Amino acid sequence: MEKEARCFLGRFVEEFPAALEEDSPLPVSSLSQNVSLEELHGESLELGLRFLAARGAPAGLSSLLCQAALSELLQNDLSPFYCPEEAEANQEEEQQVVLLQSAKVQRLFLNKLIDVALAWHQNFPKLPPAPSRFLRCSVHAIKNTRRKMEDKYLALAEFNHLFGIQDGLERAYYAVFDGHGGVDSATYAATHLHVALSKQETLQNDAATAFKTAFKHTDDMFKAKAKRERLRSGTTGVAVLIQDQELTVSWLGDSQAILVRKGQVVTLMDPHKPDREDEKQRIEDLGGCITFMGCWRVNGTYAVSRAIGDFDQKPYVSGEADCSITQLFGDEDYILLACDGFFDAVKPSEVPHLVLDALQQSGDTEGRGDAPQEQSEQSVGLRVAQQLVGHAKAAGSSDNITVILVFLRPPEQLLAQDSTTGTAQATRDSTSQDALQQ
Template structure:
């Protein structure tokens, strides 16, 4: 098992088997609430993996073990006869070209958790061979999100260091995934994208050969899937999104709307993308060519409604609000400091060129490194005192103090140990006077 010792894994498995009941009866409550009451077959993967990861995280499972166990349990679930959980076809489905199979979520998730426990029993006896290649690149993720002054929190974010293990990929290519989703008109679209986009991405045949195509197709597939859920449950929300896949020596970023990602290399900002905004000239032209318009109502809005020009959801304004993502790629040479992903609640008050100084200021506040180690994971449960783990919290606080009233979500993915960034900063400061 990569990233976790055999002793750690078995210690956790023994505790898990003590805490999880050997079987869940039809009336037994689930340990956590599933995302939905009803799921389609296409949604079953994302919904089950989301529940499994949350259940294991609540029990402090090592991240690599959680990802691998959930994938194994899902594999067994999909081999099962799911017909007992199938719902009758709804009246509004009559006449559709393809019948949509819907399942009762709670009973099928009871079966999934039973499969998860069975995996735990088997692996407690004998851990499997490594399921995915470990990470040679330093990765540490600092993430923080606040509701701020808004009535509801409609942002979601995802950090998957163990993308391969969760997706069942065994091609020997290192992968990790990070994403921020900024919902509007409700949180449903953001929750949906956070649960399903990476699942759809991991299933793309073109992932290794053409990641940009795979990313765009995954976004479109997620938008199409959410359309079905929105129709069934009469949902009207939407969500922008930015997602990053670190794949081998390459960084791939895909986005819809105005959430953004940026790269910092040797203390300098590197632009990765141009956010979609209604007033962006090519977006304005695209919308007008479709017969729509851009109207200024406090901010630029599509047809006087949404302040975003691309998003998952917002089906009442499709195709003006497009569900087609853009993607860019950059080769990593080892000199990169970190990635930053954030919603517009951050970038509304912080310019990208301000980020490097803000990150260094946050690192300096913690002084000398305390317990950081190369190869540290990027989960919220990182060891207390790890240098860099609170950087996102400082950035969020700065954006709020600068006047942001929106939900704010920030993720900083360090690609070099933060200690080295401080050493580099100290070296630059020492050289400064001599160069003047």
């Protein structure tokens, strides 16, 4: 990592040899016009990661740079960035919300980021070790035939680096959010849920409680923003946290995650849908109803029974997440996260052979050419999500489609296993068992 990091810092300081000037345009746009103090953490990290990724920064270095820059930003007096109208506009609020002007405060954050990069370029620090667990990630997302892209996702193998956590437990975080009625809610969840999760005192010993609290807190935060800015949207979401040998899945709505172990599907969750018997009963107990209008809908409106946002239908559309915990034993192949645009067209039981077929094609095409063998091996698996998305589209999905595939061991091992044991063929031929229930 050090060689790659030094090379990037060299390029970066050539492009940004000094702080941004006061009247120069920002090299990356802010998500919001105004941001609360609580939202500043997530929005700054999102902006910094996006800014560095656009310049080819190594993911681990990006997380460390952003964490260092944010720590310095939060030591500053931020009162000069308060919105002038903020005090008067919030006088009637029970608890006054301090809003900052995003463009101005994010200029300061980017300058802190540039300062850290310049300092590290001149005196390269001792970086924390990279995670020891093998994690290679394949991601692909398409708008498909929809008018707008309302999916958002986050793949964060450097969770601890981004938040400066040093408790000895390795962590990686992945999430898919499927927005409806606009992309605002999905964008918000992708920006803030992992931040809220990182701040939970129960994270180390009770990740399920930490996740549930983080989902609820994110929903509450978005409610305040939606009220301020008159936003109307919602999002389902599924997020996974790999914490040492423990896999925690938390979800709202019908986005899903599955685990594949030795070529077989392990069911991790039951998606929330309005016609699920316990969801239907919960909604009716609250005085709501489930009606069929092309699909089952809550009070004739939303086709999801749990979501962040959708405040006009709370509490019928619940903001309470569910969780499951699965122990990892080292024989797992991968985790797949996707929105309903994928799972409406692809059954979980189809995933193992689709992945192996995609890996075989990927290995054939990506291993050719003049690239060194090591580079060719590293590329195997990177296009698998793209082929899975393409399959879902060909199978009839017209919705936005997002797929994240997190390999828990090298894809080359899965190919070798398939060639020696016939796992893919066995999976294709198996009709008696859809999945192994964990």
